Amino acid sequence: MVEIDRYLSARAGLLKASQVRELLKWIGKDVISLGGGVPDPASFPMGEIKLIVAEILEEKGAAALQYAPTEGIDELRGEIARFMTKRGLKAKAENVLVTSGSQEALELIARVFIDPGDLIVSENPTYLGALQAFNVYEPRMVGIPMDEEGLRVDALERELRRIESVSERVKLAYLIPTCQNPTGRTASLERRKTLLELVEVHDFLVVEDDPYSYFYLDGVEPPSLKSMDASGRVIYVSTVSKILAPGLRIGWVVAEEEIIEKLAIAKQGVTLQPPTLSMYVLLEALKRGLVDRQIPKLKEIYRVRRDTMLEALETYMPVGVKWTRPSGGMFVWIETPESVDMDELLPIALTEYKVAYVPGSSFHVDGSGRNTARLSFSYPPLNAMREGVARLAKLIAERAALRAEPVRN
Numbered sequence: 001m002v003e004i005d006r007y008l009s010a011r012a013g014l015l016k017a018s019q020v021r022e023l024l025k026w027i028g029k030d031v032i033s034l035g036g037g038v039p040d041p042a043s044f045p046m047g048e049i050k051l052i053v054a055e056i057l058e059e060k061g062a063a064a065l066q067y068a069p070t071e072g073i074d075e076l077r078g079e080i081a082r083f084m085t086k087r088g089l090k091a092k093a094e095n096v097l098v099t100s101g102s103q104e105a106l107e108l109i110a111r112v113f114i115d116p117g118d119l120i121v122s123e124n125p126t127y128l129g130a131l132q133a134f135n136v137y138e139p140r141m142v143g144i145p146m147d148e149e150g151l152r153v154d155a156l157e158r159e160l161r162r163i164e165s166v167s168e169r170v171k172l173a174y175l176i177p178t179c180q181n182p183t184g185r186t187a188s189l190e191r192r193k194t195l196l197e198l199v200e201v202h203d204f205l206v207v208e209d210d211p212y213s214y215f216y217l218d219g220v221e222p223p224s225l226k227s228m229d230a231s232g233r234v235i236y237v238s239t240v241s242k243i244l245a246p247g248l249r250i251g252w253v254v255a256e257e258e259i260i261e262k263l264a265i266a267k268q269g270v271t272l273q274p275p276t277l278s279m280y281v282l283l284e285a286l287k288r289g290l291v292d293r294q295i296p297k298l299k300e301i302y303r304v305r306r307d308t309m310l311e312a313l314e315t316y317m318p319v320g321v322k323w324t325r326p327s328g329g330m331f332v333w334i335e336t337p338e339s340v341d342m343d344e345l346l347p348i349a350l351t352e353y354k355v356a357y358v359p360g361s362s363f364h365v366d367g368s369g370r371n372t373a374r375l376s377f378s379y380p381p382l383n384a385m386r387e388g389v390a391r392l393a394k395l396i397a398e399r400a401a402l403r404a405e406p407v408r409n
Protein backbone atom coordinates (compact mmCIF):
# COMPACT_ATOMS: atom_id res chain seq x y z
CA MET A 1 0.00 0.00 0.00
CA VAL A 2 1.20 3.49 -0.80
CA GLU A 3 2.31 5.52 2.22
CA ILE A 4 0.06 8.53 1.99
CA ASP A 5 1.86 10.60 4.64
CA ARG A 6 4.74 11.36 2.27
CA TYR A 7 2.37 13.25 0.01
CA LEU A 8 0.48 15.33 2.54
CA SER A 9 0.70 19.11 2.50
CA ALA A 10 2.14 21.00 5.43
CA ARG A 11 -1.39 22.36 5.88
CA ALA A 12 -2.81 18.85 6.31
CA GLY A 13 -0.40 18.46 9.19
CA LEU A 14 -2.30 21.26 10.93
CA LEU A 15 -5.64 19.46 10.64
CA LYS A 16 -6.78 18.10 13.97
CA ALA A 17 -9.79 15.84 14.56
CA SER A 18 -12.39 17.37 16.84
CA GLN A 19 -12.66 15.57 20.15
CA VAL A 20 -16.37 16.37 20.08
CA ARG A 21 -16.94 14.68 16.72
CA GLU A 22 -14.98 11.65 17.98
CA LEU A 23 -17.22 11.50 21.04
CA LEU A 24 -20.38 11.54 18.93
CA LYS A 25 -19.47 8.00 17.96
CA TRP A 26 -20.11 6.87 21.53
CA ILE A 27 -23.70 8.04 21.61
CA GLY A 28 -26.03 5.09 22.10
CA LYS A 29 -23.42 2.48 23.04
CA ASP A 30 -24.79 2.34 26.60
CA VAL A 31 -22.66 5.41 27.23
CA ILE A 32 -24.59 8.44 28.46
CA SER A 33 -23.36 11.37 26.42
CA LEU A 34 -22.83 14.72 28.06
CA GLY A 35 -20.45 15.34 25.17
CA GLY A 36 -21.56 16.91 21.86
CA GLY A 37 -23.98 19.83 21.72
CA VAL A 38 -26.59 17.85 19.84
CA PRO A 39 -30.05 19.46 19.84
CA ASP A 40 -32.93 17.59 21.46
CA PRO A 41 -34.66 15.84 18.54
CA ALA A 42 -37.99 16.46 20.31
CA SER A 43 -37.46 20.11 19.31
CA PHE A 44 -37.53 19.34 15.57
CA PRO A 45 -40.88 20.40 14.05
CA MET A 46 -41.08 17.20 12.08
CA GLY A 47 -44.68 17.46 10.85
CA GLU A 48 -44.39 21.01 9.58
CA ILE A 49 -41.08 20.35 7.84
CA LYS A 50 -42.59 17.31 6.16
CA LEU A 51 -45.42 19.45 4.80
CA ILE A 52 -43.05 22.19 3.67
CA VAL A 53 -40.76 19.75 1.84
CA ALA A 54 -43.72 18.11 0.09
CA GLU A 55 -45.10 21.48 -1.02
CA ILE A 56 -41.74 22.72 -2.24
CA LEU A 57 -41.19 19.63 -4.34
CA GLU A 58 -44.72 19.88 -5.70
CA GLU A 59 -44.69 23.58 -6.51
CA LYS A 60 -41.08 24.52 -7.26
CA GLY A 61 -39.24 21.23 -7.38
CA ALA A 62 -37.14 22.16 -10.39
CA ALA A 63 -35.77 25.29 -8.71
CA ALA A 64 -35.30 23.55 -5.37
CA LEU A 65 -33.17 20.80 -6.92
CA GLN A 66 -31.19 23.15 -9.14
CA TYR A 67 -27.95 25.11 -8.63
CA ALA A 68 -28.44 28.45 -6.89
CA PRO A 69 -26.43 31.66 -6.37
CA THR A 70 -23.31 31.45 -4.18
CA GLU A 71 -24.68 34.07 -1.77
CA GLY A 72 -27.93 32.15 -1.35
CA ILE A 73 -31.30 32.64 -3.08
CA ASP A 74 -32.29 36.32 -3.03
CA GLU A 75 -35.63 35.79 -1.36
CA LEU A 76 -34.01 33.90 1.51
CA ARG A 77 -31.36 36.59 2.00
CA GLY A 78 -34.23 39.06 2.29
CA GLU A 79 -36.15 36.87 4.77
CA ILE A 80 -33.05 36.37 6.93
CA ALA A 81 -32.46 40.14 6.87
CA ARG A 82 -36.06 40.66 8.06
CA PHE A 83 -35.66 38.00 10.74
CA MET A 84 -32.49 39.67 11.98
CA THR A 85 -34.05 43.14 11.87
CA LYS A 86 -36.95 41.91 14.02
CA ARG A 87 -34.36 40.75 16.53
CA GLY A 88 -32.84 44.21 16.69
CA LEU A 89 -30.06 43.73 14.16
CA LYS A 90 -30.90 45.94 11.18
CA ALA A 91 -29.86 44.25 7.95
CA LYS A 92 -30.65 44.28 4.23
CA ALA A 93 -30.50 41.34 1.83
CA GLU A 94 -27.13 42.57 0.49
CA ASN A 95 -25.65 42.28 3.99
CA VAL A 96 -26.52 38.59 4.21
CA LEU A 97 -24.45 35.66 2.98
CA VAL A 98 -26.11 32.26 3.37
CA THR A 99 -23.59 29.54 4.25
CA SER A 100 -23.49 25.79 4.77
CA GLY A 101 -23.87 26.09 8.53
CA SER A 102 -21.98 28.68 10.52
CA GLN A 103 -18.96 26.38 10.44
CA GLU A 104 -18.50 27.32 6.80
CA ALA A 105 -18.79 30.98 7.69
CA LEU A 106 -15.90 30.56 10.14
CA GLU A 107 -13.82 28.82 7.47
CA LEU A 108 -14.53 31.59 4.93
CA ILE A 109 -13.71 34.33 7.41
CA ALA A 110 -10.43 32.59 8.24
CA ARG A 111 -9.61 32.26 4.52
CA VAL A 112 -10.30 35.89 3.81
CA PHE A 113 -8.78 37.50 6.89
CA ILE A 114 -6.06 35.35 8.49
CA ASP A 115 -2.43 35.34 7.44
CA PRO A 116 0.11 33.13 9.24
CA GLY A 117 1.19 34.83 12.45
CA ASP A 118 -1.82 37.16 12.70
CA LEU A 119 -2.94 37.81 16.26
CA ILE A 120 -6.49 36.76 17.04
CA VAL A 121 -8.06 37.21 20.44
CA SER A 122 -10.83 35.01 21.78
CA GLU A 123 -12.47 34.09 25.01
CA ASN A 124 -10.47 31.38 26.76
CA PRO A 125 -11.99 28.77 26.67
CA THR A 126 -13.70 29.15 23.29
CA TYR A 127 -15.54 27.16 20.61
CA LEU A 128 -13.57 24.19 19.37
CA GLY A 129 -15.04 24.44 15.85
CA ALA A 130 -13.68 27.96 15.45
CA LEU A 131 -10.23 26.92 16.61
CA GLN A 132 -10.34 24.09 14.08
CA ALA A 133 -11.29 26.43 11.25
CA PHE A 134 -8.74 29.09 12.19
CA ASN A 135 -5.72 26.94 13.07
CA VAL A 136 -5.19 25.81 9.49
CA TYR A 137 -4.41 29.43 8.61
CA GLU A 138 -1.79 29.61 11.37
CA PRO A 139 -2.80 32.59 13.45
CA ARG A 140 -1.42 33.18 16.91
CA MET A 141 -4.39 32.85 19.25
CA VAL A 142 -4.50 35.01 22.35
CA GLY A 143 -6.95 33.76 24.99
CA ILE A 144 -8.67 36.27 27.27
CA PRO A 145 -10.11 35.01 30.56
CA MET A 146 -13.81 35.31 31.43
CA ASP A 147 -15.85 35.69 34.57
CA GLU A 148 -19.58 35.56 35.31
CA GLU A 149 -20.11 38.74 33.22
CA GLY A 150 -18.39 37.30 30.18
CA LEU A 151 -15.12 38.37 28.60
CA ARG A 152 -12.87 40.27 31.03
CA VAL A 153 -12.54 43.51 29.09
CA ASP A 154 -9.94 44.80 31.56
CA ALA A 155 -7.74 41.80 30.76
CA LEU A 156 -8.36 42.37 27.04
CA GLU A 157 -7.30 46.00 27.30
CA ARG A 158 -4.11 45.06 29.16
CA GLU A 159 -3.32 42.47 26.52
CA LEU A 160 -3.97 44.94 23.66
CA ARG A 161 -1.61 47.44 25.26
CA ARG A 162 1.04 44.81 25.83
CA ILE A 163 0.78 43.70 22.21
CA GLU A 164 1.08 47.27 20.97
CA SER A 165 4.04 47.92 23.24
CA VAL A 166 5.96 45.35 21.20
CA SER A 167 4.80 47.00 17.95
CA GLU A 168 2.28 44.34 17.04
CA ARG A 169 -1.47 44.47 16.65
CA VAL A 170 -4.52 42.34 16.94
CA LYS A 171 -6.38 41.84 13.69
CA LEU A 172 -9.51 40.04 14.78
CA ALA A 173 -11.48 39.03 17.85
CA TYR A 174 -13.59 35.88 17.76
CA LEU A 175 -16.31 36.08 20.40
CA ILE A 176 -19.50 34.32 21.48
CA PRO A 177 -21.01 37.02 23.69
CA THR A 178 -24.33 35.31 24.44
CA CYS A 179 -24.66 31.86 26.09
CA GLN A 180 -21.06 31.15 25.24
CA ASN A 181 -19.88 27.76 24.13
CA PRO A 182 -18.41 26.14 26.26
CA THR A 183 -19.17 28.12 29.45
CA GLY A 184 -22.81 29.19 28.97
CA ARG A 185 -21.89 32.70 30.09
CA THR A 186 -23.30 35.92 28.65
CA ALA A 187 -21.46 39.23 28.41
CA SER A 188 -23.23 42.10 30.17
CA LEU A 189 -24.32 45.22 28.29
CA GLU A 190 -21.59 47.23 30.03
CA ARG A 191 -18.94 44.77 28.87
CA ARG A 192 -20.29 44.91 25.32
CA LYS A 193 -20.03 48.69 25.24
CA THR A 194 -16.48 48.67 26.58
CA LEU A 195 -15.52 45.96 24.15
CA LEU A 196 -16.74 47.98 21.15
CA GLU A 197 -14.81 51.01 22.40
CA LEU A 198 -11.66 48.90 22.54
CA VAL A 199 -12.37 47.63 19.04
CA GLU A 200 -12.42 51.23 17.76
CA VAL A 201 -9.43 52.48 19.71
CA HIS A 202 -7.24 49.48 18.92
CA ASP A 203 -8.55 49.11 15.38
CA PHE A 204 -9.51 45.48 14.82
CA LEU A 205 -12.48 43.46 13.55
CA VAL A 206 -14.86 41.26 15.53
CA VAL A 207 -16.44 37.96 14.56
CA GLU A 208 -19.59 37.60 16.66
CA ASP A 209 -20.74 33.96 16.69
CA ASP A 210 -24.35 33.80 17.84
CA PRO A 211 -26.09 30.42 17.67
CA TYR A 212 -27.74 30.63 21.12
CA SER A 213 -29.18 34.09 21.86
CA TYR A 214 -32.55 32.76 20.65
CA PHE A 215 -32.89 30.77 23.81
CA TYR A 216 -31.36 33.06 26.35
CA LEU A 217 -33.18 32.10 29.53
CA ASP A 218 -32.53 34.89 32.03
CA GLY A 219 -34.94 37.60 30.84
CA VAL A 220 -34.28 39.89 27.90
CA GLU A 221 -31.00 39.10 26.17
CA PRO A 222 -28.44 41.89 25.79
CA PRO A 223 -28.29 43.36 22.26
CA SER A 224 -25.92 41.73 19.78
CA LEU A 225 -22.57 43.43 19.24
CA LYS A 226 -23.54 43.80 15.59
CA SER A 227 -26.63 45.83 16.51
CA MET A 228 -24.34 48.23 18.43
CA ASP A 229 -21.69 48.37 15.71
CA ALA A 230 -21.47 51.89 14.26
CA SER A 231 -18.45 51.39 12.00
CA GLY A 232 -19.02 48.03 10.29
CA ARG A 233 -16.31 46.22 12.24
CA VAL A 234 -18.50 43.37 13.42
CA ILE A 235 -19.00 40.27 11.28
CA TYR A 236 -22.06 38.52 12.69
CA VAL A 237 -22.54 34.76 12.27
CA SER A 238 -25.63 32.71 13.11
CA THR A 239 -27.32 29.46 12.17
CA VAL A 240 -30.53 27.43 12.14
CA SER A 241 -28.68 24.50 13.68
CA LYS A 242 -29.88 25.16 17.21
CA ILE A 243 -33.30 26.68 16.44
CA LEU A 244 -34.62 24.49 13.64
CA ALA A 245 -32.43 21.57 12.57
CA PRO A 246 -28.65 21.19 12.21
CA GLY A 247 -29.12 18.69 9.36
CA LEU A 248 -30.34 21.47 7.06
CA ARG A 249 -26.76 22.85 7.16
CA ILE A 250 -27.77 26.47 6.83
CA GLY A 251 -26.09 29.39 8.56
CA TRP A 252 -25.51 33.00 7.61
CA VAL A 253 -23.23 35.99 7.93
CA VAL A 254 -24.43 39.57 8.42
CA ALA A 255 -21.76 42.13 7.56
CA GLU A 256 -20.88 45.11 5.40
CA GLU A 257 -21.49 44.46 1.71
CA GLU A 258 -17.78 44.65 0.91
CA ILE A 259 -17.08 41.85 3.37
CA ILE A 260 -19.98 39.76 2.06
CA GLU A 261 -18.59 40.06 -1.48
CA LYS A 262 -15.15 38.83 -0.42
CA LEU A 263 -16.58 35.93 1.55
CA ALA A 264 -18.80 34.98 -1.40
CA ILE A 265 -15.80 34.76 -3.72
CA ALA A 266 -14.04 32.52 -1.20
CA LYS A 267 -17.22 30.45 -0.97
CA GLN A 268 -17.19 29.77 -4.71
CA GLY A 269 -14.09 27.65 -4.19
CA VAL A 270 -15.29 25.92 -1.05
CA THR A 271 -18.93 24.83 -1.41
CA LEU A 272 -20.04 26.83 -4.47
CA GLN A 273 -23.42 27.55 -2.82
CA PRO A 274 -25.54 26.55 0.18
CA PRO A 275 -27.75 23.45 -0.28
CA THR A 276 -30.67 24.61 -2.44
CA LEU A 277 -33.41 22.39 -1.02
CA SER A 278 -32.47 23.41 2.52
CA MET A 279 -32.63 27.08 1.51
CA TYR A 280 -36.18 26.65 0.24
CA VAL A 281 -37.14 24.84 3.45
CA LEU A 282 -35.76 27.65 5.59
CA LEU A 283 -37.38 30.29 3.38
CA GLU A 284 -40.80 28.70 3.94
CA ALA A 285 -40.12 28.12 7.64
CA LEU A 286 -39.33 31.81 8.06
CA LYS A 287 -42.26 33.01 5.93
CA ARG A 288 -44.74 30.82 7.81
CA GLY A 289 -43.45 31.95 11.19
CA LEU A 290 -42.26 28.44 12.03
CA VAL A 291 -38.89 29.67 13.30
CA ASP A 292 -40.60 32.32 15.44
CA ARG A 293 -42.88 29.67 16.93
CA GLN A 294 -39.91 27.42 17.65
CA ILE A 295 -38.22 29.92 19.94
CA PRO A 296 -40.58 29.83 22.96
CA LYS A 297 -40.73 26.02 22.67
CA LEU A 298 -36.95 25.79 22.70
CA LYS A 299 -36.77 28.04 25.72
CA GLU A 300 -39.07 25.67 27.59
CA ILE A 301 -37.19 22.55 26.55
CA TYR A 302 -33.75 23.90 27.39
CA ARG A 303 -34.80 25.61 30.60
CA VAL A 304 -35.98 22.28 32.00
CA ARG A 305 -32.83 20.59 30.77
CA ARG A 306 -30.52 23.24 32.20
CA ASP A 307 -32.26 23.22 35.56
CA THR A 308 -32.19 19.42 35.71
CA MET A 309 -28.46 19.38 35.10
CA LEU A 310 -27.81 22.11 37.67
CA GLU A 311 -29.87 20.17 40.23
CA ALA A 312 -27.98 16.97 39.45
CA LEU A 313 -24.64 18.74 39.84
CA GLU A 314 -25.82 20.16 43.15
CA THR A 315 -26.90 16.69 44.30
CA TYR A 316 -23.95 14.60 43.18
CA MET A 317 -20.77 16.61 42.70
CA PRO A 318 -18.19 16.36 45.47
CA VAL A 319 -16.97 19.42 47.35
CA GLY A 320 -14.27 21.24 45.40
CA VAL A 321 -15.98 21.00 42.01
CA LYS A 322 -17.31 24.30 40.65
CA TRP A 323 -19.60 24.94 37.71
CA THR A 324 -21.15 27.80 35.76
CA ARG A 325 -24.83 28.70 35.85
CA PRO A 326 -25.49 29.11 32.11
CA SER A 327 -27.85 31.83 30.96
CA GLY A 328 -28.90 29.58 28.09
CA GLY A 329 -27.36 27.56 25.30
CA MET A 330 -26.57 23.91 25.85
CA PHE A 331 -23.59 23.67 28.19
CA VAL A 332 -22.39 23.78 31.76
CA TRP A 333 -18.69 24.24 32.37
CA ILE A 334 -17.18 22.47 35.33
CA GLU A 335 -13.90 22.98 37.12
CA THR A 336 -12.47 20.19 39.26
CA PRO A 337 -9.67 20.37 41.82
CA GLU A 338 -6.26 20.89 40.15
CA SER A 339 -5.22 17.32 40.90
CA VAL A 340 -7.96 15.87 38.67
CA ASP A 341 -6.96 15.64 35.02
CA MET A 342 -10.10 15.46 32.88
CA ASP A 343 -8.13 14.56 29.72
CA GLU A 344 -6.68 11.57 31.48
CA LEU A 345 -10.05 10.55 32.94
CA LEU A 346 -11.93 10.45 29.64
CA PRO A 347 -11.03 6.90 28.57
CA ILE A 348 -11.96 5.64 32.06
CA ALA A 349 -15.21 7.61 31.97
CA LEU A 350 -16.14 6.10 28.61
CA THR A 351 -15.18 2.49 29.24
CA GLU A 352 -15.79 1.97 32.96
CA TYR A 353 -18.28 4.63 33.99
CA LYS A 354 -20.12 4.82 30.67
CA VAL A 355 -20.38 8.57 30.53
CA ALA A 356 -19.01 10.99 27.92
CA TYR A 357 -18.00 14.63 28.33
CA VAL A 358 -15.58 16.90 26.50
CA PRO A 359 -12.31 17.63 28.31
CA GLY A 360 -11.91 21.38 28.77
CA SER A 361 -8.37 21.55 27.43
CA SER A 362 -9.70 21.19 23.85
CA PHE A 363 -11.45 24.55 24.20
CA HIS A 364 -8.40 26.39 25.48
CA VAL A 365 -6.22 28.20 22.98
CA ASP A 366 -3.14 27.38 25.06
CA GLY A 367 -3.76 23.75 26.07
CA SER A 368 -4.49 24.77 29.67
CA GLY A 369 -7.63 23.82 31.58
CA ARG A 370 -6.91 20.14 32.11
CA ASN A 371 -9.03 20.28 35.26
CA THR A 372 -12.09 21.54 33.34
CA ALA A 373 -14.79 19.91 31.23
CA ARG A 374 -17.85 20.80 29.20
CA LEU A 375 -21.10 19.01 29.98
CA SER A 376 -23.93 19.25 27.50
CA PHE A 377 -27.51 19.21 28.78
CA SER A 378 -29.11 19.33 25.33
CA TYR A 379 -29.48 15.70 24.33
CA PRO A 380 -29.90 12.87 26.86
CA PRO A 381 -33.31 12.10 28.39
CA LEU A 382 -33.58 13.82 31.79
CA ASN A 383 -33.15 10.63 33.83
CA ALA A 384 -30.12 9.58 31.82
CA MET A 385 -28.68 13.05 32.28
CA ARG A 386 -29.03 12.80 36.07
CA GLU A 387 -27.46 9.36 35.97
CA GLY A 388 -24.65 10.64 33.74
CA VAL A 389 -23.84 13.43 36.18
CA ALA A 390 -23.92 10.95 39.08
CA ARG A 391 -21.48 8.63 37.28
CA LEU A 392 -19.12 11.47 36.47
CA ALA A 393 -19.33 12.80 40.02
CA LYS A 394 -18.39 9.37 41.37
CA LEU A 395 -15.37 9.16 39.09
CA ILE A 396 -14.20 12.67 39.98
CA ALA A 397 -14.68 12.06 43.71
CA GLU A 398 -12.72 8.82 43.57
CA ARG A 399 -9.95 10.39 41.58
CA ALA A 400 -9.71 13.48 43.78
CA ALA A 401 -9.52 11.29 46.92
CA LEU A 402 -6.87 9.10 45.32
CA ARG A 403 -4.73 12.05 44.36
CA ALA A 404 -5.15 13.78 47.70
CA GLU A 405 -3.65 10.76 49.48
CA PRO A 406 0.07 10.87 50.30
CA VAL A 407 2.14 8.36 48.37
CA ARG A 408 3.05 5.32 50.47
CA ASN A 409 5.47 2.54 49.69
Ligand SMILES: *Cc1c(COP(=O)(O)O)cnc(C)c1O
Pocket residue numbers: 037100101102103104127129176181209210211238239240241242246250251
Ligand atom coordinates in the same frame (compact mmCIF):
# COMPACT_ATOMS: atom_id res chain seq x y z
C1 LIG B 1 -23.37 24.88 17.49
C2 LIG B 1 -22.48 26.02 17.22
C3 LIG B 1 -22.37 26.50 15.91
C4 LIG B 1 -23.18 25.87 14.82
O1 LIG B 1 -22.48 25.41 13.77
P1 LIG B 1 -23.26 24.99 12.46
O2 LIG B 1 -22.17 24.79 11.49
O3 LIG B 1 -24.15 26.13 12.10
O4 LIG B 1 -24.05 23.76 12.75
C5 LIG B 1 -21.54 27.59 15.69
N1 LIG B 1 -20.88 28.19 16.69
C6 LIG B 1 -20.99 27.76 17.96
C7 LIG B 1 -20.29 28.48 19.05
C8 LIG B 1 -21.79 26.66 18.25
O5 LIG B 1 -21.89 26.24 19.51
